[in-house]
Amino acid sequence: MEQVNRSVVYDWLRHDKKFPHVWCPGCGLGIVLGALVRALVKSGLSKDEVVLVSGIGCSGRLPVYVDVGSVHTTHGRALTFATGIKLAKPELTVITVMGDGDALAIGGNHLIHAARRNLDIMAIIINNQNYGMTGGQYSPTTPLGARASTALCGQIEPPFDVSVLCSAAGAAFVARSTVYHVDQTEKLVLQAMTHPGFSVVEVLSPCYTNFGRQNVLGSHIEMMKEFKKSAVPVSRWEQMTETEREGFFVTDVLVDRQLPRYLDSYRAVCYTAARMKAEGKL
Amino acid sequence: MPKNRARLLQGNEAIVLGALAAGCNFFAGYPITPSSEIMELMSRELPAHGDVFIQMEDEIASLGACVGASLAGRKAMTATSGPGFSLMQENLGYACITEVPVVVVNVMRGGPSTGLPTNVAQGDVQQARWGTHGDHPGIVLSPATVSECFDLTVTAFNHAERFRTPVILLADEMVAHTREKVVLPEPDEIDVIDRRRPTVPPDWYLPYKTDGSLIPVLADLGKGYRYHVTGMVHDERGFPTRRPDEVGPFLSRLFGKISRQFGYLENVKSFYLEDAEMVVIAYGCMARSARAAVRMGRERGMKLGLLQLMCLWPFPRRPVSEALTGKRAAIVPELNMGQLRREVLRVNDGRTIVLGLSKTDGTMIDPDEILKRLREV
Numbered sequence: 187m188e189q190v191n192r193s194v195v196y197d198w199l200r201h202d203k204k205f206p207h208v209w210c211p212g213c214g215l216g217i218v219l220g221a222l223v224r225a226l227v228k229s230g231l232s233k234d235e236v237v238l239v240s241g242i243g244c245s246g247r248l249p250v251y252v253d254v255g256s257v258h259t260t261h262g263r264a265l266t267f268a269t270g271i272k273l274a275k276p277e278l279t280v281i282t283v284m285g286d287g288d289a290l291a292i293g294g295n296h297l298i299h300a301a302r303r304n305l306d307i308m309a310i311i312i313n314n315q316n317y318g319m320t321g322g323q324y325s326p327t328t329p330l331g332a333r334a335s336t337a338l339c340g341q342i343e344p345p346f347d348v349s350v351l352c353s354a355a356g357a358a359f360v361a362r363s364t365v366y367h368v369d370q371t372e373k374l375v376l377q378a379m380t381h382p383g384f385s386v387v388e389v390l391s392p393c394y395t396n397f398g399r400q401n402v403l404g405s406h407i408e409m410m411k412e413f414k415k416s417a418v419p420v421s422r423w424e425q426m427t428e429t430e431r432e433g434f435f436v437t438d439v440l441v442d443r444q445l446p447r448y449l450d451s452y453r454a455v456c457y458t459a460a461r462m463k464a465e466g467k468l
Numbered sequence: 469m470p471k472n473r474a475r476l477l478q479g480n481e482a483i484v485l486g487a488l489a490a491g492c493n494f495f496a497g498y499p500i501t502p503s504s505e506i507m508e509l510m511s512r513e514l515p516a517h518g519d520v521f522i523q524m525e526d527e528i529a530s531l532g533a534c535v536g537a538s539l540a541g542r543k544a545m546t547a548t549s550g551p552g553f554s555l556m557q558e559n560l561g562y563a564c565i566t567e568v569p570v571v572v573v574n575v576m577r578g579g580p581s582t583g584l585p586t587n588v589a590q591g592d593v594q595q596a597r598w599g600t601h602g603d604h605p606g607i608v609l610s611p612a613t614v615s616e617c618f619d620l621t622v623t624a625f626n627h628a629e630r631f632r633t634p635v636i637l638l639a640d641e642m643v644a645h646t647r648e649k650v651v652l653p654e655p656d657e658i659d660v661i662d663r664r665r666p667t668v669p670p671d672w673y674l675p676y677k678t679d680g681s682l683i684p685v686l687a688d689l690g691k692g693y694r695y696h697v698t699g700m701v702h703d704e705r706g707f708p709t710r711r712p713d714e715v716g717p718f719l720s721r722l723f724g725k726i727s728r729q730f731g732y733l734e735n736v737k738s739f740y741l742e743d744a745e746m747v748v749i750a751y752g753c754m755a756r757s758a759r760a761a762v763r764m765g766r767e768r769g770m771k772l773g774l775l776q777l778m779c780l781w782p783f784p785r786r787p788v789s790e791a792l793t794g795k796r797a798a799i800v801p802e803l804n805m806g807q808l809r810r811e812v813l814r815v816n817d818g819r820t821i822v823l824g825l826s827k828t829d830g831t832m833i834d835p836d837e838i839l840k841r842l843r844e845v
Binding site: 200204263277455463 | 494496512515516517518520526528529531532534535536537538540541542544558559562688689690692694695696697698699700705707
């Protein structure tokens with residue numbers, strides 16, 4: 187994989203203003219930040235063409251480190267602000283960064299409607315399987331049986347499968363990676379960024395401080411090793427039987443389809459409305 | 469020949485025409501009675517002009533989209549009623565703290581909760597001021613006629629752009645659904661204010677550093693001024709801060725940019741106040757009943773006057789105080805349990821009798837009821 191010049195990456199960060207970052211030792215968010223910035227550099231976009239939008243939580247703090255237009259919004263609502271920005275200025279590349287609680291619980295409604303609408307927005311969902319910033323409460327992606335600070339006897343609600351949910355809701359591009367698979371994450375982020383329509387990249391990331399300690403998972407390194415062990419690329423996943431898939435999860439590009447883009451349809455509406463108005467029919 | 473500018477319009481329609489005259493080019497909303505006509509008319513008008521209309525998945529998303537669009541340089545508006553307005557409170561606070569211009573129309577209906585969806589009420593007066601959490605300033609305007617719906621919507625956009633803050637147009641079901649004759653102003657008769665935009669080079673730019681006006685000059689997203697916007701308390705660069713020496717002055721400035729301009733924001737109309745012995749203080753649909761009551765009372769020899777409030781918040785302390793001075797009594801008819809009367813009592817400070825007249829059964833207070841109450845004094 188082509189390497190990105192480190193000084194260029196350095197230039198894309200608000201290095202003199204916002205570091206050191208707020209995240210815990212062993213957190214995966216820095217790895218996602220690195221992958222995102224390298225993908226942005228590779229995309230050839232200028233810093234003025236990109237807007238990063240986030241919600242609330244550990245992931246919400248990510249955009250502030252990148253030297254682009256960055257908007258840290260309210261909990262779960264990143265996609266609504268992003269929708270406004272993209273419609274107001276379609277020439278901008280709008281990327282939202284959300285956590286699992288942010289995107290799937292409080293923001294679940296906005297996520298499925300953004301996927302259905304198919305506006306050109308890219309969503310990175312960083313899934314650490316719990317609410318990290320508030321102390322490790324269970325989230326919509328906490329696995330059955332896992333402990334959380336609000337599920338001391340283990341989680342009893344089944345989790346969402348982010349990719350299946352987004353795919354069913356109509357997203358044009360859906361992919362999954364982990365922070366262990368750094369190159370793959372960078373590749374998928376770049377691919378999603380340039381894909382027409384609404385695109386989602388779910389990145390599994392360890393939260394050792396909360397999820398890891400409560401579930402006695404060793405250390406963040408052990409958690410990363412677990413990602414390495416359990417992640418199966420889609421090409422191999424398809425050849426596995428249902429029983430073989432037990433304990434593993436699928437990664438790589440899961441949905442890649444061309445769907446009517448909202449902005450194209452809206453431009454057609456504007457054209458028709460203007461013509462009807464001119465003819466006095468509106 | 470000048471074009472005939474007279475129209476037969478509903479309040480909701482006048483709000484749309486006022487918004488378009490003020491330069492509104494982005495609308496996001498969600499259907500709700502009794503404000504839906506605003507969204508429907510916007511969906512006809514904006515795409516034909518090449519501007520943006522979108523129906524979002526809920527009111528939270530609607531205001532979120534408006535704030536996003538405004539950050540990208542658009543003049544954005546949304547319209548709703550009680551339940552939707554409740555949902556918008558969080559993002560309203562976000563627009564306050566990030567200082568993003570946006571206009572929110574709340575066509576009041578009976579509450580709380582689903583309440584009386586098709587009936588008139590004025591129960592959101594205090595919510596419009598204090599609905600979102602935390603200390604924050606607020607500008608709230610209230611029209612009483614279809615013509616005022618047009619004018620105050622233009623004013624709402626101008627205040628939003630000038631002060632960089634959300635402005636709430638607090639209409640009610642009666643005003644929104646009344647059809648009456650309106651003579652629309654010529655486009656060149658309308659003053660339109662646009663937000664200030666930075667002129668310094670991007671390297672020197674500090675988004676939340678202000679001059680004597682205390683109002684920041686925020687750049688549109690994607691214009692070469694890369695900065696951070698956050699709902700956390702932030703410093704002059706826009707980055708989150710918890711330093712007491714930055715947090716304190718930040719909140720003081722947020723209030724100061726509005727409170728310094730109380731005089732500019734005052735917006736009242738007075739009728740027969742000069743020789744009045746008793747004064748009716750009213751706003752929104754109740755100003756209509758009040759005006760009729762004053763006229764009828766005068767025909768019967770009662771010396772009545774009316775002070776109509778069009779800017780409810782910041783509360784017009786000076787005109788209200790002047791109107792109360794030397795009067796035998798004042799009455800505040802409201803379609804709520806006395807929400808604005810509290811403010812009148814505060815300004816009155818014991819000088820005169822301030823009567824309340826509340827009605828919350830989904831109907832109007834008619835002029836006779838106001839006169840009857842005043843005769844009891």
